[in-house]
Amino acid sequence: MPDTSSKLANYALLFIAFLTFTTQNIHATYGKNDPHRCLTLLNNGTWSPLAPDGSRRWEPKDCRMVEHTADFLHGCLNDRKVVFIGDSTIRQLFWAATKQVAHRKSETRIKRLLQSNGKHHDISFRADNVQLEFIxxxxxxxxxxxxxxxxxxxxxxxLDVEAIVGMDELSPMLVILGAPGLWAARYGGDDYLNLFKRAVTGVVPYLSPSLDNNISLAMETTRGPDDIPNRIFLTPVGIPDYSNLAPNRSKSITPERIETMNNYLSQVFPNNLSYIPWVYNRIPTLSKRDFDIDGLHASDSMAALKLNIAFNALCNPAASARSRSFKGTCCAVTPPNYAALIVFVLFGTSAGFVAGARRHLETAGSSGVVQFTEILKNVLATLLWCWYADGTYYLIRAERHYEQNAFVAACLIWLVVSVLSSRKAPQQTDGLSSSKRDARYYRGPGYLSRNQSNEIKGLMQGIILLYHYHYASQALWVYKIIRLFISGYLYISGYAHTLYLLETNDFSLNRVMEILCRLNFLSVFLSYVMRTTYTSYYFAPVVTFWYLVLYAMLRFFKSYNRDLRWLLLKIAITIRLTNIFILSPGILETVTGFIHDVFYISIDVEEMRFRLRLDRYITFIGIIVAALTHRASIRRERNFLQFGWVGAIFTLRFTLWLAIVCVGSTITFFYVTQTYLQEKQAYNQIHPFISWIPILSFIVLRNSHRMLRDRCLYLPNLLGRISLETYILQYHIWLGGDATAKLFIGYWEGR
Structure with a gap:
């Protein structure tokens, strides 16, 4: 049930969203007019940090560029023409385009073209439905x-058929012109600047001054390949690698001449940056990596990057308008989302209902209606904030990079703050009312109490949030630890649900629906509002699956649950059946297909199978431990595994040896897995069979002394109460692009 603080938090988020939306639009209207972040693509960016394999990526400032595949470009350039006009540096872009749009079968044709065409000739190339021309x-x-x-x-x-009536041929979809600066500097002598100005002046009349407005309008109405606005670019005068120029070139192609001509270009278009991709000259370069040996021409990879920038400006509007899952945010538009509109209307209706009818309903004794409406309003506010943060482009999505020192430091800070929040654990009933308890079996909360389970889940969840934010999945050693955290959550879930059912014998439908709603309402609603798949929030469907498995196992022949031998037999049979269900092809596909047909929820079958296979035994370990705990509680009429007390089940000496075994097992586990399993696939294969070792060891150690049992970590305990919600909401609030980018506003970076 949401409390006052959660309500205030939701309303604060909505206020921030409205404030950000307003300031963004004011900034776009009265400041730099770049609502779709096209100008930032064409004018600014930086290299990403080197990846472990030594690769790097160019990242435009405040937006995300994507590398388009050949199939994607064929869909974008459908039966349209791309024209490259200029010197040999522009011809490089043409060759890069042929390689990007050509499938493997066309590589031979490209090589033949390279051999047959002279240096100063026009070239034409066609790959399926894409026509490329170099002039x-x-x-x-x-x-x-x-x-x-x-x-x-x-x-x-x-978009504008009447405007081209009477033309001999349709407008090219993309035209890339090369400013004649290098030729003017090389062959123009002292008159190089006049020759350059004359050439630029000849093309200026064809660059409509209202191009930006037309494109902005077109982007708002772009829905398919036929609606993509045409683009024309005049590349700036390229900056060569002066240190490697031949002597006859270095005398005339000088930094002063190149800078003078580029300054003239900036004067010709002082208020319009969309024609000239100045970013071509602002990409930091290295001689050996980014230039050919002549120092004049860019390397193949640099030419491909420059071309990809142009293709992002051309193709991203339609791609982003058609699909919310499109990762690019440069030159992007917000796709229509009627589900979000419905949520907005419902939110306004519920807010107005509560404000207008609260006093009357409470007076009439209908406080339950008010309470339900308050809950609904808070849920809708959360959905609206997710849509605003990750379903639109008002917030900036930045690429994530793994920096080990920053990640480790953040995790240490979280652990230190958590330990400092330690306090005496409050007494609790583990959420079970006296009416639901079976007096014959219940003897106290015992091992792994609610405080402990929330604390452990909160500790793990804090690190998982940092793991995703810092892109630590790139480090295999971190991935192995996070896999244990996921297994630990499933162990706790299996233990808690099993113990509840054994203690209360409550198999009612109301209880099942309550649990299923609690586990799934966010992930299901978000899959509709955000137009994602149900398995995008894979933890919710995985926990739901294992809950249904343990419920069905304990529900059928429930009278046998009192006999540990029969219960273990039921567990063994259930393990076999679930393995068949998960691993056998066709069964999971049929079930997910039925769910899709009934509820119109998309499920990635292979993703679901992968997640279930990774943790297919740990839930049963939790069930077995819960059964042992329950049995011990019945027989001994005392809390189970209460180590360290005088007269407790285990002597102090045995407790000490057990602690040594747990510590040794954990150290051995991490030594073996971190040293010998150096491939993710190899670790994933063995993980289901060994994940229980450090999990049980940690929980036993956590309960090994009364001083440890009597205290809890307050902050992790709070986070653990909403660990599932924070895990799901991180995909659209903590992160963006379905957890592939970081979200921020960007006003503190000198925009």
Whole structure:
């Protein structure tokens, strides 16, 4: 039941969302007009830190660029033409384009073209439905160039048919012009600047001053490949690697001349940055990696990057409008979401209902209606905030990078703060009312009390949140630990549910529906509102599956639950049946298909099978321990595993030896897994069989002394109460892009 603090938190989040939305729009209207973050793609960025394999990625400032596959580009450039016009540096972009759109069967044709065409010739290449053309025109003064520019129109055919009636051919979808700076500097002598100005002046009339407005309008209406607005770019004068230029080139191609010509370009287009991708000259380069040996031409990888920037500007609007799962946020538009609109209307209705009818309903004794409406309002507020944060592009999604020192430091801070929050554990009843307890069997909360389980779940959840935020999945040693945390949660869940059912014998339908609703309401509603798959929040379906398994196992022939031997037999049979269900092809597909047909919820079958297979035994370990605990509580009429007390079940000497065994087992486990299992696949195969070792060892140690049992860590305890909710909501609040990026506003970075 949400309390006042949770209500205030939700309303505060909505207020922040509204404030951010307002300031973003004011900033876009009266400041730099870049609502779709196209200008940032074309003007600014940085290299990512080196990955473990030595690779790096170019990351535009405040948005995410994607690397388009050949199939994606064929869908974007469907039956349209891309034209490259300029010198040999532009020809490099043309060759990069042929490699990106060509499938393997076309590689031979590309090599043949390279061998058959001269240096100063036009080239044409077609791959399936994509037409690529290169026009050799280093001075930008040919008749062919002007014919292409005359046929160019800012909007695509389907958006403005009347504007191109009478043209001999349809407008090219993308035109990339190369500013003739290198040729002017090399062959223009002292008159290089006038020659350069003359060439630029010849193409300026074809660059409509209202292009930005047209594209902004088109982006808002983009729904398919035929609606993609056409783009035209004039590349800046490239900055060569001066140290490797040949002597005859270095005398004329000087930094002063290159800078002068680029300064002129910036003066020609002082208020319009969308024609010139200045970022081409702002990409930090290294001589050996990013240039050919002549120092004039970029390397193949650098040419591919420059082309990919242009393709992101061209293709991202339609891709982002069609699918919310599209990861690119540069030149992106928010896709329509009618489910979010419905949630917004319901939120307003429920808020108005509570505000207008609260006093009347409470007076009439209908406080339950008010309470339900309050709960509904808070749930809807949470869904709205998720949609705003991750379903729109108002917040910035930044790439994540794994930095081990930062991640380890954050985890240590969380652990230290958690330990400092230690306090005496409050007395509790483990959530069981006296009416639900079976007096014949209950003898106290005992081993792994509610305080302890919440504390452990909270400790793990805090590190899991940091794990995702810092992209620590890139480190195998961290991944192994997090896998144990997931297994630990399933162990606690299996133990708690089993102990409850054995103690209360409460197999009522109301109880089942309550648990299923608690586990799934967020993940199900978010899958509708955010248009994601149910398995995107895989922890909820996994916990739900194992709850249904243990419930069915204990429900059928429940009278045999009192006999440990029969219960162990039921567990063995259930293990065999669940293995068949998980591992046999066709069964899981049938069940998930039925769920999709009935509830219209998408489930990734392979993802679900992978997650269930990883932890297919740990829940049964929790069930067995719960059964042993329950049996001991009945027979000895005392709390089970209360180590360290005088007259307790185990003597102090045995407790000490047991603690040594637990510590030794844990150390051995981590030594073996971290030293010898150096591949994720190898660890995943053995994980289901060994995950119980450190989990049981830790819990036994946690209960090994009265001083440890009588205290709990307050902050982890609080987080553990909502660990499932925080795990699910992190996908859209703590992170963005379905947990593939970090969210931030960006006003503190000098925008």
């Amino acid at each position: 050799w025109d280093p001075w930008l003064n040919s008749t062919v160039l002007h014919d292409v520019l005359k046929s160019f129109h800012a909007l695509s055919t389907s």
